[in-house]
Amino acid sequence: MFEFSLSASSGRARCGKLVTPHGDVETPAFMPVGTAASVKAVAPRDLSDVGAQIVLANTYHLMLRPGDALIAELGGLRAFTGWSGAYLTDSGGYQVFSLSGLRTLNEQGVRFQSHIDGTAHMLSPERAIEVQEHLGADIVMVLDECPPYPATREAVTAATARSTRWAQRCRDARTRADQWLFAIVQGGVHPDLREHSARELVAIGFDGYALGGLSVGEPKQDRLRVLDHVDNWLPADQPRYLMGVGTPEDIVEAVARGIDLFDCVLPTRNARNGQLFTRGGRVSIRNARYRCDRRPADPGCACYTCRTFSRAYLRHLHLAREMTAATLMTIHNLAYYLDTMKRIRQSIRSGRFEEFREETVRTQAAGASERAC
Amino acid sequence: MFEFSLSASSGRARCGKLVTPHGDVETPAFMPVGTAASVKAVAPRDLSDVGAQIVLANTYHLMLRPGDALIAELGGLRAFTGWSGAYLTDSGGYQVFSLSGLRTLNEQGVRFQSHIDGTAHMLSPERAIEVQEHLGADIVMVLDECPPYPATREAVTAATARSTRWAQRCRDARTRADQWLFAIVQGGVHPDLREHSARELVAIGFDGYALGGLSVGEPKQDRLRVLDHVDNWLPADQPRYLMGVGTPEDIVEAVARGIDLFDCVLPTRNARNGQLFTRGGRVSIRNARYRCDRRPADPGCACYTCRTFSRAYLRHLHLAREMTAATLMTIHNLAYYLDTMKRIRQSIRSGRFEEFREETVRTQAAGASERAC
Numbered sequence: 001m002f003e004f005s006l007s008a009s010s011g012r013a014r015c016g017k018l019v020t021p022h023g024d025v026e027t028p029a030f031m032p033v034g035t036a037a038s039v040k041a042v043a044p045r046d047l048s049d050v051g052a053q054i055v056l057a058n059t060y061h062l063m064l065r066p067g068d069a070l071i072a073e074l075g076g077l078r079a080f081t082g083w084s085g086a087y088l089t090d091s092g093g094y095q096v097f098s099l100s101g102l103r104t105l106n107e108q109g110v111r112f113q114s115h116i117d118g119t120a121h122m123l124s125p126e127r128a129i130e131v132q133e134h135l136g137a138d139i140v141m142v143l144d145e146c147p148p149y150p151a152t153r154e155a156v157t158a159a160t161a162r163s164t165r166w167a168q169r170c171r172d173a174r175t176r177a178d179q180w181l182f183a184i185v186q187g188g189v190h191p192d193l194r195e196h197s198a199r200e201l202v203a204i205g206f207d208g209y210a211l212g213g214l215s216v217g218e219p220k221q222d223r224l225r226v227l228d229h230v231d232n233w234l235p236a237d238q239p240r241y242l243m244g245v246g247t248p249e250d251i252v253e254a255v256a257r258g259i260d261l262f263d264c265v266l267p268t269r270n271a272r273n274g275q276l277f278t279r280g281g282r283v284s285i286r287n288a289r290y291r292c293d294r295r296p297a298d299p300g301c302a303c304y305t306c307r308t309f310s311r312a313y314l315r316h317l318h319l320a321r322e323m324t325a326a327t328l329m330t331i332h333n334l335a336y337y338l339d340t341m342k343r344i345r346q347s348i349r350s351g352r353f354e355e356f357r358e359e360t361v362r363t364q365a366a367g368a369s370e371r372a373c
Numbered sequence: 374m375f376e377f378s379l380s381a382s383s384g385r386a387r388c389g390k391l392v393t394p395h396g397d398v399e400t401p402a403f404m405p406v407g408t409a410a411s412v413k414a415v416a417p418r419d420l421s422d423v424g425a426q427i428v429l430a431n432t433y434h435l436m437l438r439p440g441d442a443l444i445a446e447l448g449g450l451r452a453f454t455g456w457s458g459a460y461l462t463d464s465g466g467y468q469v470f471s472l473s474g475l476r477t478l479n480e481q482g483v484r485f486q487s488h489i490d491g492t493a494h495m496l497s498p499e500r501a502i503e504v505q506e507h508l509g510a511d512i513v514m515v516l517d518e519c520p521p522y523p524a525t526r527e528a529v530t531a532a533t534a535r536s537t538r539w540a541q542r543c544r545d546a547r548t549r550a551d552q553w554l555f556a557i558v559q560g561g562v563h564p565d566l567r568e569h570s571a572r573e574l575v576a577i578g579f580d581g582y583a584l585g586g587l588s589v590g591e592p593k594q595d596r597l598r599v600l601d602h603v604d605n606w607l608p609a610d611q612p613r614y615l616m617g618v619g620t621p622e623d624i625v626e627a628v629a630r631g632i633d634l635f636d637c638v639l640p641t642r643n644a645r646n647g648q649l650f651t652r653g654g655r656v657s658i659r660n661a662r663y664r665c666d667r668r669p670a671d672p673g674c675a676c677y678t679c680r681t682f683s684r685a686y687l688r689h690l691h692l693a694r695e696m697t698a699a700t701l702m703t704i705h706n707l708a709y710y711l712d713t714m715k716r717i718r719q720s721i722r723s724g725r726f727e728e729f730r731e732e733t734v735r736t737q738a739a740g741a742s743e744r745a746c
Binding site for chain 1: 409410411413414415416417418434438439443446447453454455664665667677681682683685686688689690692693695696697699700701
């Protein structure tokens with residue numbers, strides 16, 4: 001039912017395939033974020049059109065609204081949302097720590113108040129698994145304790161140890177055989193704590209391993225230093241997922257260090273704010289230079305938005321606060337991200353990944369700078 | 374280049390075809406409203422999918438943002454928006470009178486302040502034609518003076534007389550041969566003033582005739598009394614357009630009195646507010662009865678939304694304030710309206726229009742009332 005296989009590598013970068021009950025996921029892969037059972041501003045047909053193979057949904061949001069029991073009653077996430085590809089759900093931990101109001105944490109779990117209506121809820125390792133079994137994703141995540149950044153080494157050590165105990169409880173609580181369970185390596189920016197966390201989790205044994213607690217405000221060099229050691233701690237033949245990352249440059253740098261899976265709100269959130277990712281660099285569509293620019297958002301892109309609309313029209317829609325602006329720019333940004341992943345995979349297979357990496361860093365650093373009118 | 378022909382009738386209801394340089398429009402026809410060069414929450418592909426043949430855009434909004442000169446520079450509305458079917462633009466009169474802030478009206482035209490940024494603008498018959506020639510729609514409208522409702526008979530008489538003089542100036546100002554110009558019959562709820570207005574406009578001679586100043590708050594019976602006489606004043610062989618109307622029932626009643634063209638924001642605006650039009654009556658998607666309703670919005674509908682999503686999912690998206698709720702419900706409501714027009718045409722051709730009219734009034738009066746869970 002599940003299988004992960006690697007087919008090519010270039011340095012530490014890996015290219016492979018994750019077989020799930022709901023379709024194959026070519027890795028390195030990017031997962032669009034569908035927080036509330038919807039990738040904001042687009043529909044499942046758009047996700048298929050841009051080549052998405054797996055979508056992430058958020059346990060925290062869905063347990064609060066519409067409720068995991070309702071989604072289970074309606075046949076799980078896939079039946080509920082109309083997205084027929086693979087799904088991954090997070091465990092809710094990150095959102096409980098970053099979004100909810102009052103919360104009390106102890107060994108049992110975390111009590112918190114909904115950010116929607118203030119109602120009281122409990123998330124424990126067992127409940128996180130129950131919710132995710134209700135939601136029915138192909139890949140589910142253990143509940144972890146996410147320390148803030150910055151935090152003392154002692155606080156990170158304690159949170160990491162608790163996360164390992166919770167990971168064990170998650171593993172013990174699962175009842176469905178048709179879901180893969182991934183552990184989450186914690187340890188902040190400390191390579192030794194990361195290694196300790198990873199070795200303990202690998203000893204318990206999971207279907208895949210994620211890196212949590214990164215891209216939370218730490219310097220990029222600290223993140224890369226952690227990633228530099230991934231090959232030493234994690235089994236080579238299992239999938240590795242870097243949670244919440246990131247820009248195209250960040251993704252390429254993480255692929256270079258052996259990561260297979262990514263998710264991030266950047267392409268969708270930036271689209272709603274009028275920021276486009278293009279082969280020529282970032283385009284801020286509000287800029288007056290695009291007022292009468294007849295070119296598509298990205299002349300090198302084949303998505304519906306780029307086949308159909310000019311920058312001038314996207315700019316107008318954005319300034320007029322038309323919802324369609326968000327839809328069209330989200331379609332493009334997701335197409336850009338998914339095409340980037342495709343080009344990453346091709347470059348690994350053809351042994352030209354290093355060239356692709358350098359090109360990405362160079363072009364993404366530059367803004368689109370031509371003047372159109 | 375243009376042609377209007379009638380192919381069937383049933384009582385006073387007419388079925389025909391309006392040939393334009395950008396496609397045929399089967400009548401009676403409904404025009405989705407694309408105020409700011411975008412039918413809110415959907416893209417041109419959605420308009421094609423639901424069977425739209427002509428779209429309305431608003432002169433007032435577009436002259437203010439992004440400006441008619443810019444749209445002209447970019448090739449006109451069709452090139453700008455990506456909608457490749459026919460377009461109709463209104464003259465801006467109605468919006469100047471209903472949306473703008475301070476305004477001063479005299480025989481020359483109307484000076485007004487933009488509702489967007491307070492800047493001063495002028496709309497005269499000549500400027501209304503210039504803007505619409507810049508926008509490049511297939512059908513353009515004369516500038517009219519729209520009295521408020523209620524208004525004294527004297528005020529309506531004066532506004533109607535001025536509207537006739539402005540219609541003549543619009544006709545004199547036009548320079549493009551590839552656009553049809555429609556006049557607007559005014560006269561409030563007074564059949565004799567309406568007849569006077571119509572006869573004067575017909576004497577000048579236009580490509581089609583609209584009824585303005587209705588659906589502005591007057592009792593429905595007053596509106597129907599005006600429509601009852603349309604056949605007496607307007608040439609049988611030219612298109613007739615009832616501006617800003619209305620519900621499916623309103624449209625059917627107007628078709629029964631010889632109207633060919635309609636536009637209204639109801640299907641799109643109601644979709645954004647969570648109101649669906651269905652063959653079983655109105656569905657207010659917020660209602661708790663749809664919480665776990667697995668049925669599509671309208672089981673009799675073949676649109677993308679009804680093929681793919683349950684009422685339970687649409688309700689969740691709407692309550693979670695996901696933009697996609699608006700998109701999916703707009704697609705359905707437009708599909709419902711355009712399918713209603715298709716069924717109207719079929720019923721006229723098959724001589725069963727009266728049955729269809731009775732059925733529409735009956736089903737639309739009822740709300741969807743089944744309990745699902």
